[in-house]
Amino acid sequence: MFPEANKGWSYEDCKATADWLMAQTDVRPTIGIVCGSGMGGLADMLKDQIAFNYKDIPNFPQSTVHGHAGRLVFGTLKGRPCVCMQGRFHLYEGYPIQKITLPIRIFKLIGVETVILTNAAGGINQDFKVGDIMIIRDHLNMPGFAGNNPLVGPNDERFGVRFPCMSDAYDRELQQMAMDVGQELGYGDFLKEGVYCVLGGPSFETVVEARMLHKLGVDAVGMSTVPEVIVARHCGMRVFALSLITNQAVMDYDSEEKANHDEVLETGKQRAEQLERLVSTMVTKIEHNNNYA
Ligand SMILES: O=P(O)(O)O[C@@H]1C[C@H](O)[C@@H](CO)O1
Numbered sequence: 001m002f003p004e005a006n007k008g009w010s011y012e013d014c015k016a017t018a019d020w021l022m023a024q025t026d027v028r029p030t031i032g033i034v035c036g037s038g039m040g041g042l043a044d045m046l047k048d049q050i051a052f053n054y055k056d057i058p059n060f061p062q063s064t065v066h067g068h069a070g071r072l073v074f075g076t077l078k079g080r081p082c083v084c085m086q087g088r089f090h091l092y093e094g095y096p097i098q099k100i101t102l103p104i105r106i107f108k109l110i111g112v113e114t115v116i117l118t119n120a121a122g123g124i125n126q127d128f129k130v131g132d133i134m135i136i137r138d139h140l141n142m143p144g145f146a147g148n149n150p151l152v153g154p155n156d157e158r159f160g161v162r163f164p165c166m167s168d169a170y171d172r173e174l175q176q177m178a179m180d181v182g183q184e185l186g187y188g189d190f191l192k193e194g195v196y197c198v199l200g201g202p203s204f205e206t207v208v209e210a211r212m213l214h215k216l217g218v219d220a221v222g223m224s225t226v227p228e229v230i231v232a233r234h235c236g237m238r239v240f241a242l243s244l245i246t247n248q249a250v251m252d253y254d255s256e257e258k259a260n261h262d263e264v265l266e267t268g269k270q271r272a273e274q275l276e277r278l279v280s281t282m283v284t285k286i287e288h289n290n291n292y293a
C-alpha cells in the first residue's frame with residue numbers, strides 16, 4: 001500500500017540521528033527555531049555554539065537554496081538552551097515531504113517542546129507592507145489538498161495519532177505573547193497577524209493565482225512552514241510561526257513589480273534586527289510547564 005514507506009525517515013532513522021547529535025553536545029534544547037530565507041541571523045544569536053553542517057549529520061538532507069546556510073546550531077539564547085536550523089528544506093528542492101520535515105521529528109526526540117518557525121512570504125493582504133511581520137494564526141495547505149501531506153504513509157504511534165487535529169495548530173498563548181512583546185518593543189506599526197498559504201513553488205504566483213488566494217482569505221503566501229507545523233503538532237510540540245512580508249504578491253496586470261528571490265533576501269536583512277529581538281524576547285518568556293510535551 002505504501003511502496004516508499006519510511007524510506008530514510010522512520011522512527012529508527014530519526015532516533016539514530018537524535019542519538020548521534022546528543023552524543024556530540026551537552027546542550028539539551030527545549031526550544032527549536034527554524035530560520036526562513038535570509039533570516040539565518042537568528043542562529044547567530046546563540047551563545048556557546050556547537051554547530052553541525054547538514055552534510056555531516058546522518059540522514060539529514062542538504063540545503064540547496066541561497067539564503068539557507070545548512071547548519072544546525074545548538075547553544076543558549078538569553079540563557080535558554082535552543083537548537084536552530086540555519087536553513088530549511090522546501091518541496092521544490094525535490095525532497096519527499098517526509099524528508100523535509102525529518103528535522104522536526106529530530107527536534108522532538110532531542111527534547112524540544114516548542115518550535116518557532118520563520119519564513120519569507122509574499123503579501124496578499126492589501127493592507128500589508130513590505131517589512132511587516134505577520135504572526136501566523138492559521139494556514140491553508142494547498143499541497144495537502146492534492147495529497148502531499150508529511151503524514152502520508154504508515155503512522156508510527158510513537159510520534160502521534162493517525163488523524164491529528166489542526167484547528168489548534170498555532171498556539172494562541174504564544175500568539176498573544178508575540179503581540180504583547182511586539183507592543184513593548186514598539187513594533188505595533190509593522191506587527192500583523194493572519195493566514196499563511198503554502199504553495200509548492202519554486203515559481204512565484206501568477207496574477208490570477210494571487211487574486212484567488214486573496215478571495216480565499218489568505219494574507220501571505222510562501223513555500224514552506226506548513227509541512228513542518230503539521231509534523232510538529234502531530235508529535236505534540238507547541239508551535240509559533242512568523243512570516244516576514246518580503247514582497248507584495250502582484251495582483252494587477254499593469255504592475256511593474258516582479259517577485260524575485262534577491263528582494264526576499266534583502267527585506268530579510270533589513271528586518272533582521274527586529275525579528276531577532278522579537279524572537280529572543282519571546283524565548284526568555286516561554287514556560288515549559290504546559291502539558292504538550
Ligand atoms: O524558507 P522560506 O519559506 O522563508 O523561503 C521563501 C520561499 C522560497 O524558498 C523563497 C522565495 O524567495 O523564500
Ligand SMILES: Nc1nc2[nH]cnc2c(=O)[nH]1
Nearest residue numbers: 120121122221222223259
Ligand atoms: N509563493 C511565494 N513565496 C514567497 N516567498 C517570499 N515571497 C514569496 C511570494 O511572493 N510567493
